[in-house]
Amino acid sequence: MATVYPTSAPGARWHPIHGLLAAYPIACFTGAFLTDIAYAETYNMQWANFSIWLITAGLVMGVLAAVVGIVDFVASRRVRAHRPGWFHSVGNALVLLLSLWNAFVHSRDAYTSVVPTGIILSGIVAVLVLITAWIGNMIVYRQQAGGAR
8 A cells, every 4th residue: 555645635645743742842952052052151040041942842852752653653554664763762761761851951940951961961862863863754655664554
């Protein structure tokens, strides 16, 4: 059965809910890394505040994306059959765990909330989330594993 990529909502057999939800943690976690860099350069506490809000929003949306992704992963034999699907799943679980740790680090006061541990964790999470997003897109678009069940 061929994968269906709908161009319109009516009549669509597959809807990219996981991909839509996954865009938010990607933006939030990379944004948190950028605001950590801004804080390290300016020492303006508002940048550290932005970071914790971005990390928190990324965690909330990441959990929602994970729930939908797990449903897709369990429901689709084609997705489970590809080794990159496992890397994508484990990588995103690692992203969420590191981000939770990062949220606790960013809950400290002032300078210690970002430098050095917070900015290092934010950088690692940003790189990991971009890699897992790349793998996820590769699974759907190159191997055409997503979509039809």
